[in-house]
Amino acid sequence: MEAILKDPGGAVIGLDFDGTLAPIVPDPASARIHPEAPGVLAELGAHVAAVAIVTGRPAATVLELGPGLADVPGLVVLGHYGFERWEGGRISAPPPPAGVPRAEAELPLLLSSLGLSDVTIEDKGRAVAVHTRRAADPEGALAALREPLARLAAEHDLVLEPGRMVLELRPPGMDKGQALGLFLAERAARSVMFVGDDLGDLAAFDAVAGSGLPGVTVCSGSAEVALLAERADIVVDGPEGVVALISELASAVSRS
Known part of the structure; x- marks a missing residue:
């Protein structure tokens, strides 16, 4: 200072x-x-x-x-x-990575299979975020999503970024x-x-x-x-x- x-x-x-x-x-x-x-x-x-x-x-x-x-x-x-x-x-920005829209397209089915229809998907253009703050059990939903979203990110050459009641799939690097x-x-x-x-x-x-x-x-x-x-x-x-x-x-x- x-x-x-x-x-x-x-x-x-x-x-x-x-x-x-x-x-x-x-x-x-x-x-x-x-x-x-x-x-x-x-x-x-x-x-x-x-x-x-x-x-x-x-x-x-x-x-x-x-x-x-x-x-x-x-x-x-x-x-x-x-x-x-x-x-x-x-x-200024590079082109959006192809993996983001592909991962986003798979999210509704994944969330449905986990019984987590009350979470929120945010399309951020170059990334996609899943917010659990509005879910009935925000902490429980976050815990249930960590491993499945980590696998989804890896499948599409993305990384999983944790945050405050949110998990974000974004490009590495x-x-x-x-x-x-x-x-x-x-x-x-x-x-x-x-x-x-x-x-x-x-x-x-x-x-x-x-x-x-x-x-x-x-x-x-x-x-x-x-x-x-x-x-x-x-x-x-x-x-x-x-x-x-x-x-x-x-x-x-x-x-x-």
Whole structure:
């Protein structure tokens, strides 16, 4: 934090989206960014090297669920764990992997065979997610799905990404840690902060630790993911706490 405050122009501020900037909700399509987040990120973005949202969501979805984010100075959205990039109004990405639609086509029959018709399938374009939060027994459904979805992912050359009441089938070869590490090198960062809430953010925490830069990791705390809080330098109370922390940091760098 001291390095960021002394030299904000060399700092990269990385953040997850769901559970970090936007509260977790039963229906992912109903998620919305914390109303104060775009404003505080805009204030911070005017002073740091870059603000990077690193998320499993498609970049376009993040901007749709986060009105005002497109106006944040220096914002980059690394969607689909870094396979996709939004910057300056443009999205760049490789073609979607063939395995995703094939796996998605098999999901309804698989879920029916397991008696799990009350889970939700989310088509993310370059990935497909199965959410159990709205099921009668969310934890039980998650446990029942792990092995069958791992087999389905392997059959279609995908990997299974666990999260908060969700299992996601996505392409291999990139994660939040790789995405963040590449971005830090690209921007010649001199310090870094990363804020996350879920197991997929552990790779980004590792990237902060392995970067050789002064870095700080922040957990948007919840009762669902204790491991991330154990690994974090700072733990705050959900998106509300994230916004408060970013607001304090923005105020401090604007005075430096």
